[in-house]
Amino acid sequence: MNSLLWPVRSTLASKYVMAVTGAGLMGFVIVHMLGNLQIFLGRQALNDYAHHLEEVPTLLWIARAGLLTIFIVHIVFGLRLWTLSRRARPVRYVYEDTVQASWASRHMLLTGLVILAFVIYHLLHFTFGLTDPKDYKYALDRYAVPMDPALHPELDVAEMVVRGFEKPLVSIAYVVAMIVLGLHLWHGAGSWLQSLGLKNKRTMLLIDGLGAAVAVLIVIGNCAIPLAILAGWRPS
Amino acid sequence: MNLTLHVWRQQGPHEPGGMVQYQARDIFPDMSFLEMLDVVNQGLTEKGEEPIAFDSDCREGICGSCDLMINGLAHGPEDGVATCQTYMRNFKDGDAIYVEPWRSRAFPLVKDLVVDRSAFDRIIQAGGFVSTNTGGAQDGNCLPVAKPDAEKAMDAAECIGCGACVAACKNGSAVLFTGAKVSHLALLPQGDPERSRRVRRMVEQMDAEGFGNCTNYYECEAACPKEISVEFIAKMNREYLAAVVSGKGE
Structure with a gap:
């Protein structure tokens, strides 16, 4: 089999691609969450973090391009595998039942598409500032570090986050999206190891349990920020 | 007990089909x-109707x-048994029961509830065998097999190729069947020389x-009358990846 076409032609190889890209995206989600949680350390912590991320624009854009590529590959392969599966059963059962397949595992396409829609909104909201231009980081006053006024004032990302999540509809949308992401990861966070053949009978329960725990922690961590701001908390 | 059956009836592969209702009367609970x-x-x-x-x-x-x-449910509500060992005591008097054939593009319907599962035979023909020299049988003790390996290989070899895994899978996937067959032979020394080409x-x-x-729904595992574990799917995924990465078995 042509090695370039192998990942496309072979369903098992396509699953390897889904597993590796899915794991990469999950890793990004965890790092992204840990970065954002720094808002609880104070306004300066988040602003410094955001400042460091954008210090070397070339690296930032390489990272963004890599992430976008992984994201697109994950979506394209996911859609293709879904199409193949639909073709594999042209006539559906009149009476359908399920024994042990979780809701999350059976609705990966649905939750995946909701996440795609959320990512587009999230980018328009915080990265490109198109949904709320007056609350975008470039439209806000710069943040002067109180302890060291000599430093060049930074973009006030923390203020942008606060203003964003002060709006109940926006916060609720983020929380709902994070629950959907949690459902996607409830299955995906452990499933990718099965696709790569890294599970066995002894590790299966442990891996599935850890996957579910990762999903729950991601939901809690990511929802904490909008819920705290909505509840009136402000970074110091 | 009396039951109402809804059975898929279809004269042939290219004829239209549909559910037809029948009454099953005076059924003993201990009947299969x-x-x-x-x-x-x-x-x-x-009554002169076609059975x-x-x-x-x-x-x-x-x-x-x-x-x-x-x-x-493939093979019905009882765990770890085929349809022939599913007993009517699993149902209650007056129940409505829907009976359908396996649904898969790879298992074309022949008639009513009968499907053609030759696709499984072709998967076996592609590699589900070991090549041996003819002549006198080798002494069994020449090929020591560790007990855990032998037991695991036998767990995989329990697969009877019924196709319940495909029928139960929401994607109509055959990876549990193929994984069981690949694993069964890959776990034994007799199957080792051809393992890469086989997978x-x-x-x-x-x-x-x-x-x-x-x-990775694992519905296949729940439906399997021989309770084949999905760990054999992981083993096949591992075997296939190893074969391709190492370039062996082309």
């Missing part, structure tokens, strides 16, 4: 599902012929037959 269908068919024959076509052979759970989707060919044949892909 197939014996219940025999009673219904007897009644249809006596319901369904597959069966050994009727003791080892041949894998009796493939029925019963109320949306490549069997997986490629599985794809060529039009089965769906695995999304």
Whole structure:
């Protein structure tokens, strides 16, 4: 089999691609969450973090391009595998039942598409500032570090986050999206190891349990920020 | 007990099909599902109607012929048994039971509840064998097999090729069947020399037959009358990846 076409032609190889890209995206989600949680350390912590991320624009854009590529590959392969599966059963059962397949595992396409829609909104909201231009980081006053006024004032990302999540509809949308992401990861966070053949009978329960725990922690961590701001908390 | 059956009837592969309602009367709870269908068919024959076509052979759970989707569950509600060992005591008097054939593009319908599972045979033909020299049989003790390996290989070898895994999988995937066959031979020294070529060919044949892909639902494991573990799917995934990365078995 042509090695370039192998990942496309072979369903098992396509699953390897889904597993590796899915794991990469999950890793990004965890790092992204840990970065954002720094808002609880104070306004300066988040602003410094955001400042460091954008210090070397070339690296930032390489990272963004890599992430976008992984994201697109994950979506394209996911859609293709879904199409193949639909073709594999042209006539559906009149009476359908399920024994042990979780809701999350059976609705990966649905939750995946909701996440795609959320990512587009999230980018328009915080990265490109198109949904709320007056609350975008470039439209806000710069943040002067109180302890060291000599430093060049930074973009006030923390203020942008606060203003964003002060709006109940926006916060609720983020929380709902994070629950959907949690459902996607409830299955995906452990499933990718099965696709790569890294599970066995002894590790299966442990891996599935850890996957579910990762999903729950991601939901809690990511929802904490909008819920705290909505509840009136402000970074110091 | 008296039951209402909704059975898929279809004259042939290219004829239109649909659910037809039948009454199953005076059924004993200790009858198997197939014996219940025999009673219904007897009644249809006596009335001059065409009996319901369904597959069966050994009727003791080892041949894998009796493939029925019963109320949306492959082989019915009982765990770890084929349709022939699903007993009517699993149902209540007055129940409505939906009986359908396996649904998969790779298992074309022949008639009523009978499907053609030759796709499985072609997967086996692609690599589910070991090549041995003819002549005098080798001393069994020349090939020591560790007990855990032997037991695991036998767990995989329990697969009777009934196709319940494909029928139960929401994607119509055959990875549990293929994984069991690949693993069974890869775990034993007799199967080791051809393991890379075997997994490549069997997986490629599985794809060529039009089965769906695995999304790790594990419905196959729940439906399997021999309770084959999904760990054999992981083993096949590992074997295939190793074969391709190492370039062996091309």
